Amino acid sequence: DTGVSQNPRHKITKRGQNVTFRCDPISEHNRLYWYRQTLGQGPEFLTYFQNEAQLEKSRLLSDRFSAERPKGSFSTLEIQRTEQGDSAMYLCASSSLLVQGSSPGELFFGEGSRLTVL
Amino acid sequence: TQLLEQSPQFLSIQEGENLTVYCNSSSVFSSLQWYRQEPGEGPVLLVTVVTGGEVKKLKRLTFQFGDARKDSSLHITAAQPGDTGLYLCAGAGANNLFFGTGTRLTVIP
Numbered sequence: 001d002t003g004v005s006q007n008p009r010h011k012i013t014k015r016g017q018n019v020t021f022r023c024d025p026i027s028e029h030n031r032l033y034w035y036r037q038t039l040g041q042g043p044e045f046l047t048y049f050q051n052e053a054q055l056e057k058s059r060l061l062s063d064r065f066s067a068e069r070p071k072g073s074f075s076t077l078e079i080q081r082t083e084q085g086d087s088a089m090y091l092c093a094s095s096s097l098l099v100q101g102s103s104p105g106e107l108f109f110g111e112g113s114r115l116t117v118l
Numbered sequence: 119t120q121l122l123e124q125s126p127q128f129l130s131i132q133e134g135e136n137l138t139v140y141c142n143s144s145s146v147f148s149s150l151q152w153y154r155q156e157p158g159e160g161p162v163l164l165v166t167v168v169t170g171g172e173v174k175k176l177k178r179l180t181f182q183f184g185d186a187r188k189d190s191s192l193h194i195t196a197a198q199p200g201d202t203g204l205y206l207c208a209g210a211g212a213n214n215l216f217f218g219t220g221t222r223l224t225v226i227p
Contacts, residue, residue: 004160033215042124042206042217043161056214091160104215106151107208109160 004110006092012116013082020078021113025094032075033107034067035091036060043091049075050097082117089114121145122209122218130224131197139192139221141207148210150183150190153217155204161217197225 035043051072069075093107153161167183
């Protein structure tokens with residue numbers, strides 16, 4: 001396993017279109033996170049999964065955003081009716097839950113999917 | 119709105135100089151992590167600090183966690199061009215990790 005994989009790496013779309021990003025985490029990791037990052041800023045938390053269960057969603061995740069992890073492996077993040085403000089880098093990360101209810105350990109990030117909405 | 123504020127936001131220094139980056143919050147965290155991110159890549163973990171007052175050293179990098187577990191600092195001694203990047207602190211909540219606003223460091227040869 002070579003790490004967290006995200007695709008596409010770059011997506012340019014017109015306002016109003018739908019886009020979907022895919023994340024393949026490190027295979028033995030049971031936690032998967034989505035973050036959004038704008039240029040020069042720190043990543044902002046969007047949502048996270050433990051196995052297939054989506055356990056937390058940020059208020060940043062409007063009803064146009066939906067994330068799934070149907071089999072507890074790969075995850076998809078879909079943005080419907082994209083707006084120019086959605087332009088950002090979407091980062092996926094995975095980690096291994098060692099102890100139930102424990103703080104997250106090291107997050108392993110993918111290289112991100114850069115979205116540009118025209 | 120991010121829970122952790124980093125300062126300075128930008129830092130440009132000459133090779134060989136020392137620097138300190140600060141990470142402050144009004145929230146208490148069970149642990150705090152520092153990451154470095156290079157252009158076109160995801161953040162990579164540098165260190166995790168867990169105990170209030172803890173100091174960890176990683177070669178030329180020294181990390182400190184505040185006694186109240188609300189703040190942290192990263193000190194780099196004799197900076198090198200390879201240290202250039204975006205430095206991010208991240209506070210651990212119950213199940214999640216919240217990132218700071220970031221400090222972009224440029225080390226000029």
